[in-house]
Amino acid sequence: MSTQYDLIVIGSGPGGYVSAIRASQLGMKTAIVERESLGGICLNWGCIPTKALLRSAEVLHLAKHAKDFGLKIDKADFDLDAVVKRSRGVANQLSSGVKFLMKKNKIDVIEGTARLEKGEPAPKVIVKDKDGKVTSYQAKHVMLATGARARDIPQAGLVADKKLIWTYREAMTPDVMPKRLLVIGSGAIGIEFASFYHELGADVTVAEVMDRILPVEDEEISKLAEKDFKKQGLNIVTGAKVENLTAGKTTVTAEITDKSGQKQKQEFDRAILAVGIVGNVENLGLEALGVKVEKTHVKVDNFGRTGVKGLYAIGDLTGPPWLAHKASHEGVVCVEGIAGANHAEPFDPWNVPGCTYAHPQVASVGLTEKAAKEKGYEIKVGRFPFIGNGKAIAMGASEGLVKTIFDKKTGELLGAHMIGAEVTELIQGYVIARQGELTEQDLAHTIFPHPTISESMHESVLDAEGRVIHI
Template sequence: MSEKYDLIIVGSGPGGYVAAIRASQLGLKTAIVERDALGGVCLNWGCIPTKALLRTAEVYHQMQNASAYGLKADNVDFDLDAVVKRSRQIAGQLSGGVKHLMKKNKITVIEGEGRVAKGGAAPKVIVKGKDGKETTYEPKNVLLATGARARTVPQAGLEPDGKFIWTAKEAMVPDAMPKKLLVIGSGAIGIEFASFYNALGAEVTVVEMMDRILPVEDEEISAMALKSFQKQGMNVVTGARVEGVKPGKDQISATIKGKDGKTTKESYDRIVLAIGIVGNVEGLGLEELGVKVDRTHVEVNGFGQTNVKGLHAIGDLTGPPWLAHKASHEGIVCVEKIAGKNPHAFETWNIPGCTYCHPQIASVGLTEAKAKEAGRKVKVGKFPFIGNGKAIALGEPEGLIKTVFDEKTGELLGAHMIGAEVTELIQGYVVARQGELTEAELMETVFPHPTLSEMMHESVLDAYDRVVHM
């Protein structure tokens, strides 16, 4: 008989490993099953290594524009192998950090591929090790945190082929620098890779099926982003789709159908697929247990509970927003409920989103359009980076901070930003929304000078006709 556990977690991404640590803190004997590297896709092939690549692109951009700061940098170039190596080393370092955290918190790490099967109080967990042998565990609770993977479109030939067509994973470890790159999809993943390769000199085309890029963002922010990307040399095509591709000897041709119905054919060195993700539900034994699944995502309530007793699920496996911090918080709520605590049910109303392109983009809450669709009368404040002393001193005068308030109650409905370091600034508004602050408290708050955060204050003031520096 295998060792008994209070909780076995399948998947060690930012949802799984954080849930394991919290479970251990609450006194639950916990094990985590991982078929690959600890930290999951986010740490090893997503959030962290992509930011390392984007940091390289940012530094490279600044070096190319050194003269704007009174500096000299001649013959600026890059070593692609070294760029990728740095990214992989950072991912490896952090994966090792997760291993240390598992040991520190006395969490058993089970290497192998896990699935669930009918059991007693909770499903059994069957783990197939790398040697092919299977071990069965009978925990009191099971938590699935298997994440998701890139969506493909086989009917259009859009499937990763290891050469011409990349998912995010292949785009992080390029075998060569593409001279011409097609990015399909303009969400956060697509735009980040477009920004990275464009900064390093590739001729980048972005195709988006919707009528604007970054479609989940506020329309005003999307429009500013488009202008910036085009200014940087990107070719952006909206309201279009890739109808098919045809690999050649050295390039791959793509047929693109525009919003006018006309098709064009162009050849590229590589294609990056960034058209969404699908949950990793296959091979988990969900059908046998009768687990409710909707379009590759497991259905759960606000505590991560599925319709099967003792079986829980969190993170990308359960649907949008597909964000690491969402998965982590979801995991904490889930295990606290398992441990008999009384956590607030998980909600998605106050989860920030960040896109690490150049310029950066960040948001939380309702866009202006969504607020109006919901029947709210709104007050909108805006403040441009060009009006901020710190932004000008940094050489980053391009950007905007926009806030949306309920006209009647003063509730902060949403905040939307584009510009330098907005992925760090957004948390101020997240805290304000979590604390249910109104415009009154925000206007009375003192922001340090000189900082970019002063623009957050000015945007609030602008919504109520009290803006100072504009």
């Protein structure tokens, strides 16, 4: 294997491996360094296996409600080991797929742990393999795509012991099915695990320090989500401070103070920490190189440049939004900038869609209503509930809402926010509309197929104009 490359990518998650493929397509001799499994956290311990778990929960939910569809199922139950085994199988299949893609695109895979040293024309990449062998590599360009990991907050007593107090890794491969589960944090990760374990029968409590769940989403959507989750039976405590999280022999004890100041000491079988992530910046040699790091995230410009000659960074390592598709796109932008592609455009974080794959699903892109007002826009807002959509009613999924926000002066689509069945698939329509700079009138004159849930998107646009049809 060569030690000289045009580009070396450190980390093989969705940002890293996509960047390596794009570099190879552009004629660059490329290598990728990975210390664990190809595909990184997303394919092995994040996006993909969690969706496999949630799919099992969704099928179980449908089976439990079979009579609503005129069907008879005597008893709907689950096999936890089999559910986890299927999830791991899906992850392994996709990791093998990445290995195939590396071979297909003639990308060298270097197994080991990397660190950087000063070098020209870019920092040297020093890799230590599992046997302790150290090899030095040199490239014209080096990209950091080392991702991030679950955050602990020791000063608040929120530290995972990985036996009773879990991170996302342990939550994906549970040793037992907890009867009582505490989920600390109500972002996408926390809510997805809360939804999964609740569907499998756990008594779930979600504690969120902010005044509402899914705090990055539009406030109206957050409130609808909380209402729906509570209706299902989840115990949600907002404005909550969790202290003295203590693991005993078989249970976890937590002191939870609610927004009124009332403190309760509660006992759970397991707890999941979903209080954010921190960038993997340690032991890379960044300080010696002069790389700027703020709050565990590498500072970069819109082409992934760190300010150190020949060194770039992308994905979760560079800060929010912490999303796989953001990392992939950021990586392509970075590589095309390196290659001098004539169509290279800087990364724009304002058109990154966000998705939460709970029951119900939540999806969004662009500005919330509050953010649009704070930026000084005069806005028009359209809403359409799923109860007015024929396909949603036929599916037995009539609880949902599509909300669109437009600039009243120009008709620009400022933001779109959804809750309900399949909205994580629908949101891409609005992402394309924003990317193509379509206006309110363009969307209003677009034909949506019938019967589909996507018609709710059209009706929401029409509602902003005061000409909604089906409500």
